[in-house]
Amino acid sequence: MEYFPAPLEHLVEQFAKLPGIGGKSAQRLAFHVLSLPEQEAQAFADAIVDAKKNVTLCPVCRNFTAGGLCPICSSPKRDESLLCVVADPRDVAAIERSREYNGRYHVLHGVLSPMNHVGPDDLEIKSLVDRVAKGDVQEVIMATNPDTEGETTAMYIARLLKPFDVRVTRLAYGIPVGGHLEFADDATLMRALAGRQEI
């Protein structure tokens, strides 16, 4: 790849660092950026800096937000007694799309994974326990992915929440086992919410 001018090589390298983008794809993307009008390339660069600078984590639910409390945590219409625990902000988006859920969320930002050296302290578990300890929450719905790591994380958290006076439930297996929440269709998510089971 040493046959392109340095600034182009540089851009190819940056694209190649992105997950799932190989060398050839990185070249294709860098060439595409060069073909853009200067204004559009600038807009792309600005979007990166802007997102990195202005997207923060909600101090309550740890979901992404543009500063301060997120819209869901600050909405008075949301049921404060119901808490849905997900691994990823994309899962919040997926559940919101189903329009079936009116409670609050808690985003763990990952799942327990000893293989990848992810332990309880790497996740937003302590903030979840603190939240439940305040006593407003009556039910915690564990909505991690129905795979091994998601299950383990759900069981681990369920055990942590035992001392508190809350119902801990799990999304029903309307979701295909081994699948990912993010890719579930709306109807499946709706069924899964409606059929949740106590664990």
Next chain:
Amino acid sequence: MEYFPAPLEHLVEQFAKLPGIGGKSAQRLAFHVLSLPEQEAQAFADAIVDAKKNVTLCPVCRNFTAGGLCPICSSPKRDESLLCVVADPRDVAAIERSREYNGRYHVLHGVLSPMNHVGPDDLEIKSLVDRVAKGDVQEVIMATNPDTEGETTAMYIARLLKPFDVRVTRLAYGIPVGGHLEFADDATLMRALAGRQEI
């Protein structure tokens, strides 16, 4: 996709504009950028602006360069009488990797494609003819891809160069090195037979 804060949505949209990047991939890439240290996100943004600003086309061969003549056009070691015509700067990189070629290049930036409304005026064909007209070039190697559009472009340019005193050649067709006869398509085998060489 209206469940993420605006700056994040914005970044997802920018990624989704890239060729070959769908909605889910764009989300994944945007989330990855958010997970980067601020410094690395800034470096990515800078690389985009820098490449767009500092990569220009060589005034002679139309290959990408970081301002002024490209390294190949400005090298006195390169044979000026030999000109290799390619569709894309990536093809220059591919031929350079073979270390077999010591002439100059001319980059067309595309091939003739009536279906996509690409005509001769959209390519660097006039600059090629002007270059050949100067009289230094003795052989023009047409190295466009061996598909219909590449062939058509090569034939079109060969005809344009007829009035000048230059040899116009085409890359050899045949079985790829390391390939298997069994898997070669009929057209390639036919060409390989027709172009057989004495050993």
